[in-house]
Amino acid sequence: MNGASAPKRSIGRLVVALMMVEMISSFENSMTITALPTIARQFNDIAHVGWLITGFVLVQAGTAAVGGRLGDIYGRRRMLAIIAILCAAGSVVSALATTLEGIIIGRAIQGVSGALLPLCFGIVREYVPQEKVAFWVGCLSGAYAVGAGLGNVLAGFLVDLGGWHTIFLFTAGYSVLALIPLATMVPETTRLTLKGQTDYLGGLLFVPAVALTLYGFGNISSSPFLSVTVAGCSLIGLGLIALWAWHESRHPEPLIDVRLLANRDIALANLCYALLGLGMVQMPIISMMLLQQPVWTGIGLGVTATIAGIVKTPTAFGSAVASPLSGYISGRFGGRASIVTGSALGIVGWGGLTLFHDSIALAVMWMTIGVAAIAMLLAAVPNIVLAHVPLSRSSEATGLSMVVKGIFAGVGAQAVTAILGSRSILGADGTAYPSREGFMLCLGLTTGTAVLILLTGLTIGRGKPTPAAEENTVREVAA
Secondary structure, three states: OOOOOOOHHHHHHHHHHHHHHHHHHHHHHHHHHHHHHHHHHHOOOOOOHHHHHHHHHHHHHHHHHHHHHHHHOHHHHHHHHHHHHHHHHHHHHHHOOOOOOHHHHHHHHHHHHHHHHHHHHHHHHOOOHHHHHHHHHHHHHHHHHHHHHHHHHHHHHHHHHOOHHHHHHHHHHHHHHHHHHHHHOOOOOOOOOOOOEEHHHHHHHHHHHHHHHHHHOOOOOOOOOOOOHHHHHHHHHHHHHHHHHHHHHHOOOEOOOHHHHHHHHHHHHHHHHHHHHHHHHHHHHHHHHHHHOOHHHHHOOOOHHHHHHHHHHHHHHHHHHHHHHHHHHHHHOHHHHHHHHOOOOOHHHHHHHHHHOOOOHHHHHHHHHHHHHHHHHHHHHHHHHHHHOOOHHHHHHHHHHHHHHHHHHHHHHHHHHHHHHEEEEEEOOOOOEEHHHHHHHHHHHHHHHHHHHHHOOOOOOOOOOOOOOOOOOHHHOOE
16 A cells, blocks of 8 residues: 555545544543543642643653654554553553652653654655645544543543543553554554664753753742752753754754754744644643632632533534644645634634633633634644655654644643642632632733734745655655
């Protein structure tokens, strides 16, 4: 089977299998977010519970590009199988944990799922005709969003029925089951022969750099900014990031080729991804807390975790439509059109939620628009990147974009939880809840990032960019 002659039925089976595999990451993320308020109440630690998200996205950032490149080199299907097994192991660690630290460790192991989507993008580009790649990339992004919606519903039911441990038991079982379609419906993928030694050290160097940066900025709310711990970690982390970028830009065979960012449109697309991670991607955290927030606090709708998951179901259907639509628009008019459309929807959705959130119906309507906007942007950026890079670097290049989004999503998660944690009110039993001021600040800042994405998207080149000439077709790589 190849991109020039593969029958439609074979392509359909392939993409369905990839959708099932990538949902591992979707379930891990959405189910934990749904359970976040419950876990926060049990450990009575709103600020530090954010590390359940930050630790996860930190490792996602580390493995997105590294795992993507290893898949480009040693075979993408093989890497998918390895990652699925590691995800199952991480889920088991979190399920058996009795402390917040233990759950965070398991969540960090789960974070290797960051490479799943870039690997799936690479397989689609390898086997699907070039003119159909943008649409199927949109479908993969849509499946991720649908998985998030299903995860919200399942997590709410499981948390109310058996506690937060049950969500990790579910993700462990699903990760193992996903190996079946991977083995039976996904063919072997291309392996590369490298000219020199791969720079593994440089590829992994930025992980501690980002960890120190996130630790520093994540503790600004609880420590003086100029304290030795906060300032030191922040400065060392930023310095290591700069060192990593310099090292990778000079290495002849880098594992993560930062030189790909030299392309103007790729750089601008990744800037949109950074802004998306910093702001709009935080919608699940903010919305799930808003839905489950007690009414007496002055903001919140006071529903259970199960109801919160159910009422957010429409957002999954909105994403299921928006992602393929984004792929279609990208294929026909270019990724710029998808970014402009998605960011405009984001302004409407987030702005509406900021101003009108006093009923479940209104909140769900704005959330559906906002999540559809996120889905369009998540599909648009990979299509811009894939249109500018050789086939042999497809997973690495899209993985590098995931690194950018993951780093800023981690910063965004820390910022959101820090804001909500620092602006809180106490219940009669001493439990802390985010205040109205905290919610409104988060909503307003996130609406602002949607505006910035729109302005950035308008500067990206018009129309459909010309793909890289080197290794531009499946036949050349497979030959």
